[in-house]
Amino acid sequence: MIASFGGSGRLSTPRAARLTVRLAVLATTVALGAVGVAVSATPSSAAACNGYVGLTFDDGPTGNTGALLSVLRANNVRATMFNVGQNVQGNQSAARAQVDAGMWVANHSWNHSHMTSMSQSQMQSDLSQTNSAIQSATGVRPQLFRPPYGETNSTLQSVASSLGLRQVIWDVDSQDWNGASVSQIVSNAGRLQAGQVILMHDGIQNTRDAIPQIMANLNSRSLCPGMISPSTGRAVAPDGTPTTPPTGTPTTPPTGGGCTAAATYPNIWGDRYNTSVTVQGAGNWTVVVAVTAPQKITTTWNGTASWDSSGYVMTMRSNGSGNTFGFTTMMNGNSGARPQIRSCTAS
Numbered sequence: 001m002i003a004s005f006g007g008s009g010r011l012s013t014p015r016a017a018r019l020t021v022r023l024a025v026l027a028t029t030v031a032l033g034a035v036g037v038a039v040s041a042t043p044s045s046a047a048a049c050n051g052y053v054g055l056t057f058d059d060g061p062t063g064n065t066g067a068l069l070s071v072l073r074a075n076n077v078r079a080t081m082f083n084v085g086q087n088v089q090g091n092q093s094a095a096r097a098q099v100d101a102g103m104w105v106a107n108h109s110w111n112h113s114h115m116t117s118m119s120q121s122q123m124q125s126d127l128s129q130t131n132s133a134i135q136s137a138t139g140v141r142p143q144l145f146r147p148p149y150g151e152t153n154s155t156l157q158s159v160a161s162s163l164g165l166r167q168v169i170w171d172v173d174s175q176d177w178n179g180a181s182v183s184q185i186v187s188n189a190g191r192l193q194a195g196q197v198i199l200m201h202d203g204i205q206n207t208r209d210a211i212p213q214i215m216a217n218l219n220s221r222s223l224c225p226g227m228i229s230p231s232t233g234r235a236v237a238p239d240g241t242p243t244t245p246p247t248g249t250p251t252t253p254p255t256g257g258g259c260t261a262a263a264t265y266p267n268i269w270g271d272r273y274n275t276s277v278t279v280q281g282a283g284n285w286t287v288v289v290a291v292t293a294p295q296k297i298t299t300t301w302n303g304t305a306s307w308d309s310s311g312y313v314m315t316m317r318s319n320g321s322g323n324t325f326g327f328t329t330m331m332n333g334n335s336g337a338r339p340q341i342r343s344c345t346a347s
């Protein structure tokens with residue numbers, strides 16, 4: 001939707017025209033309000049991956065974010081959504097739906113301005129406000145930033161860096177913003193190599209229609225959709241340190257017995273998510289975890305679990321399987337809550 005310029009082939013779309021399009025999108029987004037997203041549970045793919053690519057969708061959330069997320073989930077895709085802060089503020093439920101569908105959310109400025117003409121303090125304010133809007137709506141603090149139109153300079157990069165944001169441009173431009181057909185978008189995506197990132201946009205029908213073929217092409221080359229590393233800006237495997245630390249208190253200080261337990265959320269689907277808890281400071285340990293009703297833990301591993309009478313407080317004891325245990329929690333309609341670690345006791 002929004003013109004983004006890559007490489008040397010800059011187009012000369014009049015700025016006013018671009019601005020008009022953008023404002024129309026914003027108005028539509030605000031007017032539509034909540035976006036309902038029907039996502040079905042899709043297990044993470046176990047397909048062999050010879051490498052990862054970063055699929056990115058800019059300028060959302062839009063009135064079509066729900067449709068985009070449905071296509072992505074149906075094709076088992078996790079992608080990075082470079083959101084416009086003002087859109088997030090106007091459509092918080094759609095931003096939340098992105099995270100609930102397993103997407104990574106990132107910063108694409110407050111209102112898609114040409115940021116290189118801003119003062120340093122204006123840049124700072126713009127990116128901070130956007131981070132706050134995204135964090136407020138989703139519980140996730142962005143770690144990636146893409147400047148509108150790919151326009152950047154050293155001041156903007158240093159401001160982003162000071163806010164903990166890694167600048168990410170793109171390797172491949174799908175040209176979806178430029179009226180590319182479905183087959184042209186698929187063809188452009190076919191140039192992706194391991195580690196690379198492609199620019200696409202929320203709110204474009206041809207982009208959504210291209211996703212099944214893009215995935216078929218990637219699968220044929222054993223490339224898998226991954227996350228964009230905040231440290232390198234390259235596409236990497238989606239597991240490991242999550243880029244989407246949800247709200248809550250993932251780490252507890254040591255309690256009487258002296259150990260700590262830290263939670264990460266390596267897998268988040270539409271209806272459930274996995275929690276991985278790593279214990280430090282004790283070989284034999286007992287960790288008490290509480291989930292928020294109606295969320296419910298359904299499966300556990302690498303520990304011996306017992307439950308209180310409510311069924312929502314789990315006591316997990318080491319069973320010789322190491323210091324990391326895990327469990328699956330059904331959301332049951334509450335997609336926002338995350339487990340609380342109440343204590344960690346050495347035994």
Ligand SMILES: [Zn+2]
Pocket residue numbers: 002003004058059108112148149
């Ligand atoms: Zn954009």
